[in-house]
Every structure is written in C-alpha cells, then in structure tokens.
Amino acid sequence: GESVGLHLPTLSVQEGDNSIINCAYSNSASDYFIWYKQESGKGPQFIIDIRSNMDKRQGQRVTVLLNKTVKHLSLQIAATQPGDSAVYFCAEYRQGAQKLVFGQGTRLTINP
Amino acid sequence: DAGVTQSPTHLIKTRGQQVTLRCSPISGHKSVSWYQQVLGQGPQFIFQYYEKEERGRGNFPDRFSARQFPNYSSELNVNALLLGDSALYLCASSLSGVGSSGANVLTFGAGSRLTVL
Numbered sequence: 001g002e003s004v005g006l007h008l009p010t011l012s013v014q015e016g017d018n019s020i021i022n023c024a025y026s027n028s029a030s031d032y033f034i035w036y037k038q039e040s041g042k043g044p045q046f047i048i049d050i051r052s053n054m055d056k057r058q059g060q061r062v063t064v065l066l067n068k069t070v071k072h073l074s075l076q077i078a079a080t081q082p083g084d085s086a087v088y089f090c091a092e093y094r095q096g097a098q099k100l101v102f103g104q105g106t107r108l109t110i111n112p
Numbered sequence: 113d114a115g116v117t118q119s120p121t122h123l124i125k126t127r128g129q130q131v132t133l134r135c136s137p138i139s140g141h142k143s144v145s146w147y148q149q150v151l152g153q154g155p156q157f158i159f160q161y162y163e164k165e166e167r168g169r170g171n172f173p174d175r176f177s178a179r180q181f182p183n184y185s186s187e188l189n190v191n192a193l194l195l196g197d198s199a200l201y202l203c204a205s206s207l208s209g210v211g212s213s214g215a216n217v218l219t220f221g222a223g224s225r226l227t228v229l
Binding site: 046 | 116153155167170202204218220221222
C-alpha cells in the first residue's frame with residue numbers, strides 16, 4: 001500500500017554536529033515532499049519542501065535530498081543546536097487527493 | 113498576526129459522548145484541513161474544506177464530520193466517541209486548496225488534545 005515511513009524512530013547527536021534524518025516513501029506519483037518539525041505541545045511547523053522534479057534543495061542550515069530511484073528522502077541539519085530538538089516528520093503531498101500523508105516521525109535529541 | 117487558533121486546547125470525554133472542536137484559520141486563508149495525530153504517530157488526514165465545500169475526506173468513519181462557515185472558520189464533530197479517538201486533533205489553514213501554489217502553504221495550529229475515558 002501507499003506509505004511514507006522513516007528508517008529510525010530516534011536519533012541522538014552531539015551539539016554542533018550535523019544531523020541526517022531519513023525517510024522512505026512508496027508513492028512515486030507524489031508532487032511534493034515536505035519536512036515538518038514538531039515541538040512538544042505544538043503543531044507541525046514547516047521546515048522545507050522539495051518538488052518531485054528536484055534532487056536537492058537548501059534552506060537555512062537545512063538541506064533536503066530526494067532520490068527518486070530508491071524513493072528516499074533525507075533532511076540534513078547543519079551544526080545542530082539545542083533548539084533543533086523535536087520530532088521530525090516527512091510528508092508527501094498528493095495533489096489529486098488534496099492531502100498530506102505523514103510518516104511516523106523521528107525524535108531528534110541533542111547531547112550537550 | 114494571529115496564527116491558526118484552535119479550541120479547546122484540552123478536553124476529556126467519556127465513551128459514547130460527542131465532541132465539537134473549533135478552528136479559526138489565518139486571516140485571509142480560505143481552506144481548512146483537519147488531521148488526527150495519535151500519540152507517537154504522524155498526523156492523518158481527516159477532511160479538507162475550501163470555500164465552505166468539502167474538497168477531501170480521509171479514511172475515517174461517518175462518526176466524523178466537519179463544516180466550514182462563511183467566515184472560513186471550521187468545526188470538527190465526532191459522535192459516539194471511542195477510546196481510540198483519543199488523539200491530538202490538528203487544524204491547518206492555507207490560502208487556497210493545498211497544492212495550488214505548493215504544499216508548503218499549510219500552517220498548523222497547536223491542536224486540541226482529546227482524551228476519551
């Protein structure tokens with residue numbers, strides 16, 4: 001069936017290191033892939049997105065990579081800071097269905 | 113500027129009861145979507161409304177219903193509550209239908225946490 005899944009449920013990194021969060025998807029017809037950050041007690045917050053016809057997109061301290069051959073998406077966070085601690089979700093947008101399909105999430109914890 | 117506001121923030125109900133959750137979108141946004149987030153999982157799509165019409169429905173039973181008002185605010189209703197309905201209910205708004213100018217236009221509220229006992 002269709003799904004957006006994550007390789008790891010938790011990730012711990014040292015402050016200042018780079019973080020890489022991975023995601024696998026199964027629907028090759030998706031139009032966009034999006035990363036959201038959800039802090040405790042808050043709703044998901046948009047981080048960055050990438051269109052399905054792109055391979056890479058960079059934002060401020062974040063980079064998203066899309067490998068359509070293996071249906072893999074990753075979020076790279078440079079120089080991880082304590083404020084980056086959160087649960088990160090990948091999601092895919094399917095225009096025909098007018099909805100986002102979210103993965104389970106990866107909890108990122110930062111070690112001082 | 114106010115973001116997406118949801119009420120109530122927390123509520124406790126018992127099985128069989130009914131609940132109404134409310135959402136006010138960002139000013140100028142005409143589309144509202146509802147998502148259910150069970151603890152430890154990603155949000156799941158329930159409904160999308162645009163210009164007061166239902167534009168999308170997820171795989172939820174008929175106990176779930178929603179509507180959008182002329183001022184673009186929205187209500188989500190759940191009847192005959194089950195223990196499994198315990199979750200964070202998220203509302204998201206966008207200027208228009210999701211995807212018309214990129215999927216990133218969805219802005220989420222903080223959610224209404226429903227506990228069913």
